Amino acid sequence: MAEPYVRLENIVKRFGPFTALNGVNLDVHSGEVHALLGDNGAGKSTLIKVMSGVHAPSEGTIYVEGKPTVFNSPRDATVAGIGTVYQDLAINPLMSVTRNFFMGRELYKGPRGLGIMKMGEMNEIAHDEMLKIGIDISDPTQAVGTMSGGQRQTLAIARAIHFGAKVLILDEPTSALGQKQQMGVLKTIKKVRKRGDIAVIFITHNEIHSQLVADRYTFLALGQVIGAGKKDELEHNEIRRLMAGGAEMRDLEQELADI
Amino acid sequence: MAEPYVRLENIVKRFGPFTALNGVNLDVHSGEVHALLGDNGAGKSTLIKVMSGVHAPSEGTIYVEGKPTVFNSPRDATVAGIGTVYQDLAINPLMSVTRNFFMGRELYKGPRGLGIMKMGEMNEIAHDEMLKIGIDISDPTQAVGTMSGGQRQTLAIARAIHFGAKVLILDEPTSALGQKQQMGVLKTIKKVRKRGDIAVIFITHNEIHSQLVADRYTFLALGQVIGAGKKDELEHNEIRRLMAGGAEMRDLEQELADI
Amino acid sequence: MSDRNESDRLQQESTFQRLIRRPEAGSFAVMVVVLVLIAFASNGNAMNALGIKNNLSIISQFGIIATGAALLMIAGEFDLSIGSMIGFAGMSMAMMLKWGLPFGLGEATPFSAFFITLAMTLSLGWLIGTIVVRSGLSSFIVSLGFLFGLRGVTEVTFRLINQSTQISGLQDFKETSFFARLFGGESFGWFYDLAFALGFNLNRRGEQWVTGLDARVVWWMLVVLIAYIILSRTQIGNWIYATGDNKESARANGVPVNRVKVGLFMTTALCATIFAACQVFDTNTADAAKGNLKELEAIAIAVVGGILMTGGFGSVIGVAFGAVTFGLVANAVFYIPWIDGSFYRVFVGAVLLAAVFANERIRKRITGGI
Amino acid sequence: MSDRNESDRLQQESTFQRLIRRPEAGSFAVMVVVLVLIAFASNGNAMNALGIKNNLSIISQFGIIATGAALLMIAGEFDLSIGSMIGFAGMSMAMMLKWGLPFGLGEATPFSAFFITLAMTLSLGWLIGTIVVRSGLSSFIVSLGFLFGLRGVTEVTFRLINQSTQISGLQDFKETSFFARLFGGESFGWFYDLAFALGFNLNRRGEQWVTGLDARVVWWMLVVLIAYIILSRTQIGNWIYATGDNKESARANGVPVNRVKVGLFMTTALCATIFAACQVFDTNTADAAKGNLKELEAIAIAVVGGILMTGGFGSVIGVAFGAVTFGLVANAVFYIPWIDGSFYRVFVGAVLLAAVFANERIRKRITGGI
């Protein structure tokens, strides 16, 4: 097996008295879609926040291309090639679509910081990139606060993709989307995967979505890994059981029908 | 057909130059689950905000039990029996679970406002109600800000159910939940429906969920109703097509598989 | 593995750990440090018969307005008009006592002067609150407008009616009016009489030194007690927290957010009026500078007491500790002879920063770092 | 039906509609109203040769510090230490000019006094900013600590070294030093010379009246121009908006949030130092009260100029209009003989509220009511 691009070893994260992650291992390979699944509160968001430099782990090591790495800020993670679309979208409501899109990575001429921004070019790129995954915004200078939840999600995804990271982390990217846009995102994930040089981490509660795109699974429950493996190694029913944190899905559906 | 509990007639809502709702009609019947479906930005959240008194409609009338009614505040809507679980959860992160649960509807003895709260009793109820839909919180005095997204959603739903409204509005209640909790919520919806005296409005982007529980559908696109009807009047494929805002779902899935 | 339980993830805590996680812990610690330092540095002077009376007098003044400011801050709003409101209330009472009731309604008594003034200040509080909730504007800026405006009105009224920015030479209403004694009189006289009987409380001539604490000490205790019960035990208390934490969600759940806020702006106005009444009936004077800078001090005390600037978090008891800290620091320069009086502001700045750091640590522990 | 398009939901707007939706529209309207009212009420006195010079002098003072405060507010932070910083900077420069450089380094020149002071104020700005970003505490409270602390330090230094709270009678450095003229001298002399040649600009004796505007007018225009370009055109400008709007998301996208904030705290310190230098080199005096209350005025002007209290929104040009409005109100009532000067605080309060309402309407239109 090839060297994983990012490898987490024995990650522990405590918030005060509360242990959110209790020794988690994770390998992320380029050209694969890695589905991170688990119940509410299992620690998925916490895990990827550790991976993208938002939280420092209490214990454990992050390896990037085999080298132990410490992220002191999200910026460090970005530089290391880890791009993230957060569940609580990293979007600024008062700013325009374009300014959001290029936030922190503006196109400019002149010195960094004091360089003059190329607004026209940026407007065009933002519009085009969002159109590519299926949302046509009429005016890229419109404030993002006036857009719907799904439109914002699309912006965040388009942005992460445009600034093409080596690892693209998507925390429940489809949960607020309409079906058409859901498919659009899945399509984009597959497109990214096809390039072969990018690893995608995909968090979702939707079983169908994960089966449509994922190559590899990791299941979390109560801060621990309760199962992992490649798609072809796992049985369908096993996946369903693990996604529900170990409960029998079939029983639940039956119960529902009985009411 | 029986008199609808709530009837919206020709609702128009403009935000400045932008028309979010453009003449929407909606009937809500007690004892039914009414699925409100549509693409991102279609106006679903806006419509239910109008119904629950957050936004005043620019035009059109709301009838409650046949009488034209004007909601000046969410309180008016609550009094009229409309309970809402918002997409952007109405949860206060710094307050404890119990205080959140009973926020605005505390149990007290003495005069309203200055009455002393019965904390013990409230702690118990909050814990029990959340347990009923499947989340066991260890300490009801814990601040909600330390809970995961899904745990918060459960709190909001448990609360709305506990204060049993005549119309229960759920804006994408399952989108942030794990599969087990998703089933729990659907189960609860069915339980509520079975009582027969409560109408449920259920917004979702998940086709399966809507088919599992809904009795009646309304499809929105770009602020207008593009289709509506009872479950048995609509064909399966028609539903899928309408959910995607009119696009052909099958084509999309095919496209995805081709990549 | 799946038989692990949610509660396994939460460690058990000892009683001590629980205690230092109370919201008051930070302000309590700071208070104790300041108390001990000053008691030592002053050779006990700060804690002799008169020292206690004087310190408590300053502390209660601070405490009364800081409690009002704190409740408002928990609900997520500011009131920068407190100081000007004190000036206005003092002016209004003294003006009536000197020049009679408005509209030629005859002589004023302490009773009528107080209640007519209270009616005005409450209306002003209502107005500020209403502007804030109706317009959705930041209360910082609305009350800043009133900081300038009310001080201006006070000054203009003084000049136009009284020809001077100061009223003095009023009769001593404490002698004739029980009501005036309620604000300007003394309290806890029995305590000092007892101390005298036991051989303490002697001045240089060997006579009884202090006859009682200022009445405002009782007012402070009352205000703290009522505010404490309301905030932590009653329904309105829950509404105040809810309003400050997330206004929209509180509103959506039927909390009368606007009425809570307007009510709290009226409460700060009430506290300012009590403050002014205590001073007016104590000294029988008023001047246009009364209450100057008190708004910033009230906010500073609330913060020293552990109130979160962004609302939704804090405790009344903590604010009482904060008032003690702040009151002692304000007087400290006297008790520490080798320090020049102009160091006062330096100390205030330092204590403020120290307290705020202490409180922040506590708060992070309680709320899990939000 | 499904062939309706997203853009169909957006109405087309006329040029005028676009114009009144600019962020500066509200502050511009308020400025015009105030200008016209004052020009009429003062019989033109406020706009004669001297009137223009004097009003511009006050306006530029306000404008310089308000621009700094505004940038910081757009990034979502406050600086309440501006006034005390002005006092500190003025004290520092005057003290060096009178008593020589610290550590016995010999005589000070205006040049060395200014730059050593600037080094200190920038360090203080850096310190405040660093405390704010490191601790995550509210900048309101951190800078409130410095409001008290710095003023205290200024006072203590005056008292201990200078034995007086005021320095006066320094030699007139403008005569000997080009550098001092840069801050304390005059500008636009040609304009007034021209006006004199054309028969205007005569004083009561019929001689040439005014010889030029204060140098600080040029500083103001410079500060506004630079701030405008940075905010609206450069990358840092986008970072400032991003930081104020949603700090977390800005950070997650690689905006160096902390460095932006610290930089802006240093910018307000820079503006305060320029303010102080203009006064010191103009009058050759300094006193411990210099800059008192200026922090609240700077914030008020920024808000009158359309800056949103919660950050993320506003324009430098609007703030310039705000400075004109505020400067006129603070100064021009004194041109109106039939209004008692003590009304000016009332006016300040009223204009503040009026402007803030006007701005709010505009902002709602632009951002769709968030």
Added chain:
Amino acid sequence: ERYVMITHTQGTDPFWPVVEKGGRDAAAAIGAEFEYNFAASGDMSDMAKLIEAATATQPDGIIVSLPDADALGGAIKSAADSGIPIVTINSGLESSKTVGALMHVGQPERLAGTSAGERAKAEGVTKGLCLNQEAFNTALVDRCSGYFDALGADLNQIDVSNDVAQIKTRTAAAIQADPSIDGVLAVGPHVCEAAAEAIEEVGADVHLSCFDMTPGVINLIKDGKVQYTIDQQQRLQGYIPVIVLHLYNTNAGMLPGANVPSGPGFVDASNAAAVESQAGVNR
């Protein structure tokens, strides 16, 4: 021995440091401790609390200025009653005895204002304007009122603020607005300096008189831009009380038989050169 001085100022007026220095010098001369304090808010009630706090520390004497006998009287009286000798200074001559002080050193502000006004009237002033930098400071308002008493006119006072630029522009505005003004009184030395510039700017012939001294004011007097300034010789208000209290405490209640007037002294072109080196430090 330990003596405490408390005065009414917001801490920014250059008048009081001279008083303080007088007190310190005297204390140094007799080897006593000396503390100085003031209530920065300008609120009389705050000052009363300071006096109480000082009393609690049981000093051997308190020196206090008395701008408002009603507000401060209670605190001073209780200090006196507890056996602490007290000397009042500066304003408050009338009430000095009633609040229980041993004696008073100073000169009532109003009287000082009146003497400034009398001289101004004699020098031809018909319509006056008073520049006050702390509009809520009653001592300063008294100076203005006294000036107008002597002129026989109603108080015409503006709040010029403590900001030097605003002092200048507001003064210019007021003179510009009413061309009949021919006499200006500045009740503080920094106001005096800024007012002189404003008058020059407006190009009006205005009689300018001031209170208190700084090197800048002396220069203006020498240049003829300021006619005179009232010198209270406030150093005496600091120095004498310490000595008096010292003698009182160490010599069985030795006390001068009368109050000591410290001023007013006029400084004008005739004596400006002589006092120059002392200005702002000892005078």
